[in-house]
Amino acid sequence: MNITPYILNEIQIPDFGTKVAEVLEIFNRNPYSHLPVTNEGIYMGSIPVGDARMFDPEKKLEEFQYALEGFYVRQNDNWIDVLHTFSKNDANIMPVLDAENKFLGYLELQDIMNIFTESPFLNHPGGILTVEKGRKDYSFSEICQIVESNGAHVLGAFISGMENDRAQITIKTGTTPFNALFQTFRRYGYEIISQHDEDSFSSNLEDRSRYLDKYLNI
Numbered sequence: 001m002n003i004t005p006y007i008l009n010e011i012q013i014p015d016f017g018t019k020v021a022e023v024l025e026i027f028n029r030n031p032y033s034h035l036p037v038t039n040e041g042i043y044m045g046s047i048p049v050g051d052a053r054m055f056d057p058e059k060k061l062e063e064f065q066y067a068l069e070g071f072y073v074r075q076n077d078n079w080i081d082v083l084h085t086f087s088k089n090d091a092n093i094m095p096v097l098d099a100e101n102k103f104l105g106y107l108e109l110q111d112i113m114n115i116f117t118e119s120p121f122l123n124h125p126g127g128i129l130t131v132e133k134g135r136k137d138y139s140f141s142e143i144c145q146i147v148e149s150n151g152a153h154v155l156g157a158f159i160s161g162m163e164n165d166r167a168q169i170t171i172k173t174g175t176t177p178f179n180a181l182f183q184t185f186r187r188y189g190y191e192i193i194s195q196h197d198e199d200s201f202s203s204n205l206e207d208r209s210r211y212l213d214k215y216l217n218i
Contacts, residue, residue, distance in 0.1 A: 003079055003096070006107055007106070008105050008108065009106075011035075012026065013035070013037070013103065013106075014038075014047075016061055017061075017062065018061050019060055020056060020057045020058070027053075033090065035049075036093070036106055038103050041103060042102060044068055045069055046069050047064070051064070071088075072095040072096065072097050073085055074099070075096050075098055079115050082107065083113070083116065086112065091109070093107070093108060094112075126152075126155055129182075129192065130170045131171065131190040132166055132191045135162060135165050135166060136165075137189065138169060140157060143157060146188060150181045151177075152173045153173065153174045155172040
């Protein structure tokens with residue numbers, strides 16, 4: 001999805017000649033974690049709010065170049081990559097640059113999160129399940145084939161965990177008889193990690209376990 005419609009230019013962006021006191025005024029009016037800093041229209045980095053509050057308010061930002069954090073995204077980046085950059089840098093504002101590093105504006109985290117919450121993955125009716133298989137053994141094409149062979153469509157899928165050479169994949173599907181879907185995944189060597197009331201295989205295992213415990217305690 002194109003992020004260009006979400007690029008903002010609603011606040012005054014400080015440059016090297018801006019005093020720290022002016023930067024603090026912007027922070028006081030806006031609950032941002034950082035502020036982008038430019039020099040003659042070129043992005044130089046972002047100043048964290050915590051650092052800005054420790055600096056001499058009468059000095060200019062040029063004297064604190066060492067504190068600038070260099071994260072940014074490009075105007076053609078995918079929104080998922082943008083969301084990852086937000087998370088990686090613990091920021092709620094994201095500078096957007098063109099190919100020449102010219103500052104185009106900024107994104108707000110809430111706007112990008114709204115793109116995700118409005119996507120079919122969260123918005124459309126269906127079910128979510130998590131499966132696990134060896135990281136060298138699973139494939140998204142196989143997962144899609146399993147879902148579609150049970151009369152459903154994949155609305156979204158992502159790797160939600162990776163540990164000890166095992167990959168966990170979370171899948172959002174359209175409406176389908178989930179018990180049949182679970183059994184198909186198991187035939188292909190996937191383990192169902194998420195808990196579901198309609199999973200008769202899991203329910204049968206629990207019933208047998210309770211029966212065995214009762215027998216051993218006689």
